[in-house]
Amino acid sequence: MLRYTILGTKVMFAPSKILVRTLFESPILRNNSCKTYTFNDIKHLIENPLSDKILVDVREPEEHLEYAIPTSVNIPVNTAxxxxxxLAEEFQKMFNFGKPETSKELVFYCKSGTRAKAAEELARSYGYQNTGIYQGSVTDWLKKQSHKLSSKN
Structure with a gap:
């Protein structure tokens, strides 16, 4: 097995496989826990919005148009x-709202939680260290609060 260190990352080459292990000194790993939000936490956030927290729907635009949790913005993780x-200007042109500052807390949700976790990990790679996930996502929201879902149609 061949071993190299490239930009602080240990890379080990094995026959027909590349294994990459990020060192624990990585800033992403130093603070790699994100907050987990429950239905009640999200409900409270919607009823008492905070300028430093942004609820982010990472589903596709069609899904977001069908229904969305109130106050959320749509940044689809699969297509974007x-x-x-x-850059802030490019983000504004693409989404028609301002790019969130890295100091803001981004709280991600999707349909069931899988895409939210992927989006949270991507956000960390772009410097967003204050993140959260509503793991129940829209599935949980629909069960508990469907009469208050906002329709974007």
Whole structure:
């Protein structure tokens, strides 16, 4: 097995496989825990909005148009995975709202939580260290608060 260190990352080459292990000194790993939000936390956030927290729907625009949790913005992780890495002007043109500052807390949700976790990890790679996930996501929201979902149609 061949071993190299490239930009602080240990890279080990094995026959037909490349294994990459990020060192624990990485700023992403130093603070790699994100907050987990429950239905009640999200409900409280919607009823008492905070300027330093942004609820981010990472589903596709069609899904967001069908229904969305109130106050959320849509940054689709599948079709725009690099969105948070865009320059502010490019982000504004693409999404028609301002790029969140890295100091803001981004609280991600999707349909069931899988895309939210992926988006949270991407956000960290772009310098957003204050992140959270509503793991129940829209599925949980629909069960508990469907009469208050905002329709974007």
């Amino acid at each position: 995975p690099g969105a948070l890495g865009l």
